[in-house]
Amino acid sequence: MAKVTFIGAGSLGFARRLIIDVLNCPAMRDTHFCLMDVDPKRLDYTRRIGERIIREQKMPAKVTATTDRREALRDADFVVIMLLAHGVEPIEAEYRIPLKHGIDQCVGDTLGPGGVFRFLRTAPMILDVCRDVMDVAKPNCWVLNYTNPMSMLTWAAYRGCPGIKFVGLCHSVQGTTEMLAKAIDVPYEDVRYWVGGINHQAWVLQFRHKDGTDLYPRLKEALPKSPRNKPGIADGEMVRIMMMQHLGYFVTESSGHNSEYNPWFRKRSDLIEKYTGPDFAGESGFIARAYGKDREGWEKGLEDQVNQADPIDFVRSHEYGSGIINAIWTDAPFRIYGNVRNDGLITSLPEGCCVEVPCLVDGHGVNPCFVGELPPQCAALNRMNVSEHELAVAAFFEHSRERLYQSLYYDPLTAAKLSLPEIRAMADEMIAVETQHGWLPPLR
Template identity: 45%
Template sequence: MSAVTASPFTTLSPTNASRTLPKITFVGAGSTVFAKNLIGDILSFPELAGSHLCLYDIDPDRLATSEVVATKVAQALGAPATVTTTTDRRRALEGANYVLTMIQVAGYKPGTVTDFEIPKRYGLHQTIADTLGIGGIMRGLRTIPVMLDIARDMEEVCPDALLLNYVNPMAMLCWALDRGSSIATVGLCHSVQGTAKELANDLGIPVAEIDYRCAGINHMAFYTRFERHGEDLYPALRRIAEEGRAPETNRVRYEMLRRLGYFVTESSEHFSEYVPWFIKRDRPDLIDRFAIPLDEYPRRCETQIARWDTMRDRYEGEEPITVERTHEYAGPIIHAMETGTPAVIYGNVPNRGLIDNLPQGCCVEVPCLVDANGVQPTTVGALPPHLAALMQTNVNVQALTVEAALTGNRDHIYHAAMVDPHTAAELDLDQIWSLVDDLIEAHGEWLPPFR
């Protein structure tokens, strides 16, 4: 990636950012595998090796495993880190300099199962359901209150900390946090850098040689520039699409490249449920043609659950842990802020003069400069109009879901589902209203009251 010009509009930086031994709190540390990767990234920087890692989770058993893993990671790296654990959230947050969130409210059961099974009764099928669609709406409604509770605790016990959010639905949560909290927040995803690596593999080019510029909204950002040594790589990508050489798992995105002229950052299984064109109950030919994995997320969850006992035994046993740095952004952000060494990341931040043709205040994904001054989003300007128009269809759903969550207005849940591209393509208005009612009832106390 090339350097970019910082925007004067927004700087996300806790005060007194530079410290010798930062306290880094992991909220949802029972997500052991993901926590392991982030801890390895952080401690692999010598300047961060002595950090205080505070692990918090509501599940004491998973937390105990994560403590063993964190200790093993530190040992593998020779890092003199301090590792503490607690099931008391405020205690975990007290005095933190950085807070990483990686939670799933209501878990796989009942949360994810409810999000998938009830819509199926209406003939509405999904792939991932964590970002948009009716599943993304419900996930947002049950997660926003919890994230705001975390932020309120932070306002009291670590008001200057930076919140690094990894929880989906990313855009909805970051937008709600910006409106409902004073805590500096940046949302982090791996789709931009992950897709760049996938495309490099498709082209047979080392990813380190690729230079790109990307912008949009989370899970629907597009590479506005994709080059190697100054050579535009889009013609080569278009040839892959035209010659039918797109990987089976990426047919949707290569089709969108043909139609839009730009490549989108999120995976085909995700993107297929953000638009009205690929998943249709009376068009199984589309599912086959584009290799769309319906119910993909529940399958992943079931596989992970089945493997957990074996993984836990291995983690807690005598076998040492191998640590390799990942492409996640949390480690480089903390390192840049603590040392002043500049880094460029893609972050999800409020649109305050960053993208001209998306609504002000919505959550956008843009290049950000990071150094001792904090996370500094960069000005993109106007996106190609057809890309902004497509993003706007998703922003509409995000806006109404956030409005429902912050105001308690039940009507806006119906409105969000009504304008959702995939839901609207499959169901009529009576079905949408009935579906929302069924989902709210099934969620029970996992949702706050709506009037």
């Protein structure tokens, strides 16, 4: 029986999905799911729904729940991190204050003011988990992180806990490639792709039919013409289509996300209106509003999920987590895209940074694949982001206010809008608010 510990298990939707995914693997049907969250009420919802899934599927798995992180990690074989540091309140501040200074964010969880401050308040918790894993979990325990900002947190985990078995996971590669296959009416199972770069900004370097035919010419022909007959593809993907037309390659993650990671799409209101749309297509403050929905309605939704009359849909998702767990446990090979330390994997990006590359998973763990050089125009944009990652990680480990300023000086969107003194003033206001609430670690 494998022990799989969820840290941040109060994230009911995600925890429920992963429980279902793992139990869909025949070898994992006796898994012990140990759920941990600091919020007992949310934790209880997840425990109840986990027990219901097991009961409905008549499986020998079990669910336990605790608010004690160290106890949850004791003797764990796998740890899945899905935590939200300090709840939803900081997210609103990390949208509102930059907006006041002219920085308009859609999501703000990966880069820019929102991403950097989210990293600084989340990294202490991630490192606490990693240290406990190395202390009390099984020697071969793997940590699977789903918490953003992925690149900065993964970099911090490797730097702060040398030897940790840690991989950052996202669904943007499989989600993007599936969307592209749909755009040109090719069955997804007939597509072969090769992707490399950084999280939320990895490049679809090859996109081929299984017979070897290059499908990129069809993509470049079809995508700009598809808003009318392919709603949900080009309607919400103007940013990524424009990037493909000018840079030659399609990039992973939504247009709303990607509109924040460069200097081109959010620096003027007319550009925002032209290139972005509702929700993840680039709507201003979308995530802040999504997290800010009324708690009473949210709790009713959880109660409804736990008590719904119909059986819970037992269908496996495309998230990589269950496949990794099954592959390591059974030594059955499985291919993923993971966020790992760049030990010569992408030669045109700095050594030691976090990169997203193909990985083969088996009983030996997560084994990253060599990608080599990226197209220079793609590497150039990645390096802009990696410079920000590097300085933010340095700010955390050095407790340095100056490094924090410097990370934002090199943020593409922030630098396109603000002068150096203006960036510093925005950061000072964010530091003051987040320090007052106890969200940030000390900065000197």
